[in-house]
Amino acid sequence: MALITRTAPDGHPVIEVTNTGTEVPAGAVERLFKPFQRLEPERTGRAEGLGLGLSIVQAMAEAHHATIEARPRTTGSRSVRITFHY
Numbered sequence: 168m169a170l171i172t173r174t175a176p177d178g179h180p181v182i183e184v185t186n187t188g189t190e191v192p193a194g195a196v197e198r199l200f201k202p203f204q205r206l207e208p209e210r211t212g213r214a215e216g217l218g219l220g221l222s223i224v225q226a227m228a229e230a231h232h233a234t235i236e237a238r239p240r241t242t243g244s245r246s247v248r249i250t251f252h253y
Contacts, residue, residue: 179253185246193239200225200237221247 169186191199198204202222221237224247228235233251240246 180251181248183246183248185240187242190241191239191245196237196239196245199245200235224249 169184172183172185174181174183199221202219204222225235228249231251232253233249235247235249237245237247
């Protein structure tokens with residue numbers, strides 16, 4: 168399940184997606200932005216997938232002059248925040 172919020176602090180639009188699931192180790196979050204990187208199948212319970220999701224999101228954010236950051240959550244999974252700089 169994902170929670171999507173949008174705000175505009177300081178006049179910069181922000182989209183934040185927070186999802187549930189198993190915890191992502193803090194040291195592994197940045198690795199998820201690299202193409203073809205996935206965490207261990209034991210963590211997700213599935214082996215399929217290519218590990219392209221966040222690398223594509225990052226490329227799209229950069230094409231729109233936005234920055235992207237991901238944070239691990241202690242309650243599980245992660246929060247991804249995209250800030251647009253026009």
